[in-house]
Amino acid sequence: MSVRAKLNVVAHPLALVLLLALTACVANPAGGGIDMGALFNTLKTVKQAVRPADLQEEEQIGYATAATLLGAARPINNPAIQRYVNRVGLWVALQSGRPDLPWHFAVVNSNSIDAFAVPGGYVFITRGLLLHMRSEAELAGALGHEISHVVLKQQLKALQHAAQLDLLGQAVQYELQQQNRSTELFNRVTNATRVLYSRGLDKQDEFAADRMGVVLAARAGYDPYGLVAVLQTLESMDPKSGSMQLLLATHPAPAARIALLSVEMHAGHMNRYGHQAEGRRRYLQMMKQLVQSPGT
């Protein structure tokens, strides 16, 4: 439930339904009870009125979370690579359950191996991870995993809980309603982000994002085994390396992810899509460009 709906009686969905249902009765000239058509329309109106408040809260949380993560690793200054990742990422996101979010993808200036999903449609990937992949299908798989986190609202729920957003005061409710940025909310989410993104989500959330991510890549026309290939690369890397520290501290072991995902992909007959596009040439061309202009 949205913050706004909790404290503001007028915006409370149930209150609004009752109020408008009453209006519908009064407005029915025959006086024969409730006009079901009018009530149905009213319910539709309520649904539309409530949903933007949730989205608005998610947008504000996402903005604060994105700002915090980009404070730790800035986007690289290489417009060609940034646009490339945005095109591939949006194409995959369009196959998800939330195609209409304002999706923003960014490559961040770190040679560590990692990627991050942020509420509201932000996805960040390190330059280090990009340079360890071999094809656009692998990129689509990695982005599909992050997009799935956003679609499943896993970070959103964790941040809402950790930042105790349901206890925000009236002043913040007002700011949210006025579509202003709330400093109070920003600060709370910043603190919650520092904790969540250095500890990671629940293991089951990561497995769920793998499971959905491969399907999004396949729907987009890519070979869905790209994500498995990325996980095999991670598995082969020295776990004591500094570039793996954050990823391994926040995710289940790559071997465990591969084992579960391969069973699930087999059960879901994903081998049917194994012949789909790898996009190797286009990807390698972009990586040549990235190495020539790393954008630090």
Next chain:
Amino acid sequence: MRRWGLILLILLVTLGVHAASQSSAQTIMDTPLNNAPYSDAGTIVTLPASTSITILSRQGGWYHVRLDSGQDGWLRMTSIRLNSSSTSGSTWGLGWVFQLFESGRSGATGTTATTGVRGLNTGNIANAKPDAQAVNRLRAWTATPEEARAFAQQLGLKAQPIPYLPEMRGNQP
């Protein structure tokens, strides 16, 4: 000095990317070497665990591999483990490019410096100072759905409905 390093790097990348498609790996179980990338294809030989192989390419869930004897065939993707890129200098991925990049930047002499300056660790996240302007600047690179569709078409990608996978929570290791 640094400029020559960069020129050398670009040269190596340009020459090397096409050759960068092989990597060493090992089988992690007894596994059939098939003559095609299908489970019902013919078996050439059954390889014991820990057999060294060279990966030539991947097709879906299968690797095209070559044995030390020169025999080639297809192995199920999950029956192997890639050798550590840090010890074997793997060229299957672009990790070697990244390592050159790192050592070039830090002035090291060939030894890798992956724990270098732009690493990202739990401490960086735990102490991050928010940068709201960086978020605002992301808009410059955002794609429109039309751009994304056109870009997908260049690669011949077609969207299609595929159901989500069943959850196998119980089988989890």
